[in-house]
Amino acid sequence: MVSTILLAVGLVAGWMVYSYISGLRRNVQIARKTGLPYVVYAVHPHSFPWQLTFWIWLPLIKLLPKAWWEKPMIVLQPDWAYNTNQEYFDWVGSETFILAGPDDITLFTENPDLVTQMCLRREAFPKDIARYGVLTMFGQNVVSTEGAIWRMHRKVTSSSFNEKNAAHTFVEAIGQTKGMLQYYFNGTTENKTSTKTIKSLEHDTMMWALNIIGHVGFGLRLIWPGQKVPDDPKLAKYGALDPPPGYTMTFAESLGGLLHRIITILLVPNVILKILPFHFAREAAAAKENYYRYMKEFLHDKVEQVRRGDREQEGMDIMGQLVRSTYEEKAAKSNTPKLTDDEIISNAFIMTLAGHETTANILHFTLIELANNPASQRRLQKDVDALFGDSDPSTWDYEKNVNPLLASQIGACINETMRMMPPVTAIPKIVSPTSDQAITYEGRRIVLPAGLSINMVAPAIHRNPRWWPTKPSERTGRPTDLDEWIPERWYRATAKSSNGSDAAEDGEDYGGFQGSDTSASLYRPVRGSFVPFSDGPRSCLGRRIAVVELIAALGVIFQKYSVELAVDEWATDEEVKGMSAEERRALYAKAREKSRATVGKASAIITLKFNGSGQYVPVRLVKRGSERFVGDQELV
Numbered sequence: 001m002v003s004t005i006l007l008a009v010g011l012v013a014g015w016m017v018y019s020y021i022s023g024l025r026r027n028v029q030i031a032r033k034t035g036l037p038y039v040v041y042a043v044h045p046h047s048f049p050w051q052l053t054f055w056i057w058l059p060l061i062k063l064l065p066k067a068w069w070e071k072p073m074i075v076l077q078p079d080w081a082y083n084t085n086q087e088y089f090d091w092v093g094s095e096t097f098i099l100a101g102p103d104d105i106t107l108f109t110e111n112p113d114l115v116t117q118m119c120l121r122r123e124a125f126p127k128d129i130a131r132y133g134v135l136t137m138f139g140q141n142v143v144s145t146e147g148a149i150w151r152m153h154r155k156v157t158s159s160s161f162n163e164k165n166a167a168h169t170f171v172e173a174i175g176q177t178k179g180m181l182q183y184y185f186n187g188t189t190e191n192k193t194s195t196k197t198i199k200s201l202e203h204d205t206m207m208w209a210l211n212i213i214g215h216v217g218f219g220l221r222l223i224w225p226g227q228k229v230p231d232d233p234k235l236a237k238y239g240a241l242d243p244p245p246g247y248t249m250t251f252a253e254s255l256g257g258l259l260h261r262i263i264t265i266l267l268v269p270n271v272i273l274k275i276l277p278f279h280f281a282r283e284a285a286a287a288k289e290n291y292y293r294y295m296k297e298f299l300h301d302k303v304e305q306v307r308r309g310d311r312e313q314e315g316m317d318i319m320g321q322l323v324r325s326t327y328e329e330k331a332a333k334s335n336t337p338k339l340t341d342d343e344i345i346s347n348a349f350i351m352t353l354a355g356h357e358t359t360a361n362i363l364h365f366t367l368i369e370l371a372n373n374p375a376s377q378r379r380l381q382k383d384v385d386a387l388f389g390d391s392d393p394s395t396w397d398y399e400k401n402v403n404p405l406l407a408s409q410i411g412a413c414i415n416e417t418m419r420m421m422p423p424v425t426a427i428p429k430i431v432s433p434t435s436d437q438a439i440t441y442e443g444r445r446i447v448l449p450a451g452l453s454i455n456m457v458a459p460a461i462h463r464n465p466r467w468w469p470t471k472p473s474e475r476t477g478r479p480t481d482l483d484e485w486i487p488e489r490w491y492r493a494t495a496k497s498s499n500g501s502d503a504a505e506d507g508e509d510y511g512g513f514q515g516s517d518t519s520a521s522l523y524r525p526v527r528g529s530f531v532p533f534s535d536g537p538r539s540c541l542g543r544r545i546a547v548v549e550l551i552a553a554l555g556v557i558f559q560k561y562s563v564e565l566a567v568d569e570w571a572t573d574e575e576v577k578g579m580s581a582e583e584r585r586a587l588y589a590k591a592r593e594k595s596r597a598t599v600g601k602a603s604a605i606i607t608l609k610f611n612g613s614g615q616y617v618p619v620r621l622v623k624r625g626s627e628r629f630v631g632d633q634e635l636v
């Protein structure tokens with residue numbers, strides 16, 4: 001008996017060693033055959049065992065002499081792309097390389113030409129949808145599918161993304177930003193010169209973006225604390241600040257909980273989560289149950305509305321579009337593939353998620369960076385004054401103002417935040433599983449094997465000094481200023497030379513906004529070197545909506561207010577009042593140093609943010625003219 005067990009254990013161990021060695025050999029051969037630079041690792045950073053246990057191994061590896069691990073270990077760390085940017089590519093000495101491990105092999109690139117080829121040739125380089133399993137908890141959707149199924153999801157979802165709805169979004173974003181200001185100033189912005197210290201900016205910008213997409217996308221009226229709940233009982237259910245009867249969470253809480261615990265929810269079935277003796281597990285299960293129930297009822301109401309032939313008068317009515325594609329009489333009778341109820345809910349979920357977290361992160365980081373960079377903030381206010389003067393934001397006209405806003409310091413700041421902190425840090429593609437694909441790289445023809453994983457490393461692409469105009473940093477003395485948030489770089493002249501990409505669009509209309517992501521009056525990056533929204537057929541469907549929300553919010557906030565870092569950690573308000581200019585300058589420098597360090601610790605769980613890690617940058621909104629720090633040109 002014992003010998004049988006020993007034999008079985010020996011066989012399993014032998015098989016594991018054999019698979020490990022043969023897997024590693026095979027992947028190294030594949031990497032070598034491409035002719036691209038490659039690195040070999042005993043463990044692949046994307047492998048499941050490593051992702052689960054890296055926190056045990058990394059400190060142990062660090063016990064070895066630093067020279068052995070310092071550079072090679074970069075790529076094994078989560079968020080290396082954001083935390084170390086160019087460093088690993090510099091160490092490998094190439095803008096593109098292959099990492100071969102025993103159980104996986106991936107091509108990493110920060111080369112704009114390659115990025116463009118891979119984004120535009122959708123069938124040759126489809127999306128690596130296996131990486132999006134996390135977003136399919138309710139069913140398949142436009143983000144998580146490929147091929148013919150994706151076309152069906154895209155066709156149904158894209159029709160709402162037009163300029164009429166962008167204009168509607170502009171108005172709603174103005175209203176929600178006013179709501180946020182009222183909330184910060186406890187109901188009245190009239191006589192107060194400053195808010196209290198705000199520690200919840202990440203949460204509040206999420207709420208701002210959720211309220212906008214909730215209304216524009218789904219016709220829901222989500223509100224700020226202190227605002228009136230809508231009279232319509234159906235709408236009141238989603239906007240309520242306390243859970244309505246039959247629910248244990250508000251709609252916003254259920255979505256927030258779902259996003260906060262998304263990995264737990266994906267890995268552990270709800271029946272188990274519910275019986276686990278941990279608060280976070282029960283909270284995760286409750287969030288999923290509550291959200292699913294809200295959406296089921298919402299779906300049910302929409303189906304009834306569609307059957308009655310009613311249509312929303314304004315807004316994108318994303319749920320209506322989804323429901324009509326399946327339930328409208330004509331669609332119901334046809335034999336074309338249709339979305340199931342769970343796929344409708346899944347698409348609604350993904351639109352809500354994609355439509356709020358990303359945009360919120362950009363507003364959050366832009367506000368922090370404007371507080372860190374008072375001169376840039378003053379320039380932004382000058383542009384807002386020139387565009388709008390004292391006029392009431394409710395009278396601002398979308399068509400007249402959208403291009404001037406995008407061409408102003410507001411556009412420059414948004415671009416700069418998306419360059420430095422792209423919400424989606426890794427854009428995953430794969431070489432078509434059915435055939436090898438040739439690419440042109442640095443003038444050479446390279447053949448990539450079918451099925452190879454590809455990772456486009458957005459933060460590195462955005463900071464690559466070969467493709468971005470740069471100069472030595474005035475602040476740090478480093479040879480490039482690309483690791484610093486400097487919106488003024490967007491006023492540099494656009495270089496005539498391109499990266500010579502010969503990749504062409506396939507000419508098909510995949511819906512959504514067709515124009516450029518950045519203003520023609522600002523610096524135009526080489527194609528493929530600025531991809532916060534990706535590029536080509538699978539690029540972001542909501543990019544116009546996102547940018548419109550952001551320009552509206554920054555316009556409204558900075559017309560009347562400035563944003564400053566709070567310094568409570570070092571000095572009371574009374575102490576600040578008594579300080580000399582020199583002392584205030586030193587104090588603000590300390591706050592800026594801490595703020596920059598905190599922003600540097602952001603991590604990418606779905607999108608780049610603080611991810612509930614307890615980190616925050618404290619700020620205050622101050623009426624213009626009453627600033628303690630940022631209004632003083634001599635100071636900063």
Ligand code: HEM
Pocket residue numbers: 127142143154213351354355356358359362422423424427428531532533534537538539540541542543545546547
């Ligand atoms: C600053 C804000 C935003 C950023 C940086 C951003 C970024 C991105 C990126 C990089 C992708 C491609 C992901 C990939 O290929 O793996 C994407 C896809 C997508 N985004 Fe956004 N996004 C933003 C806002 C929005 C908004 C507001 C919406 C909707 C209201 C939205 C809806 C979508 C959808 C539906 C897709 C999938 C498109 C497809 O695969 O056909 N996004 N986004």
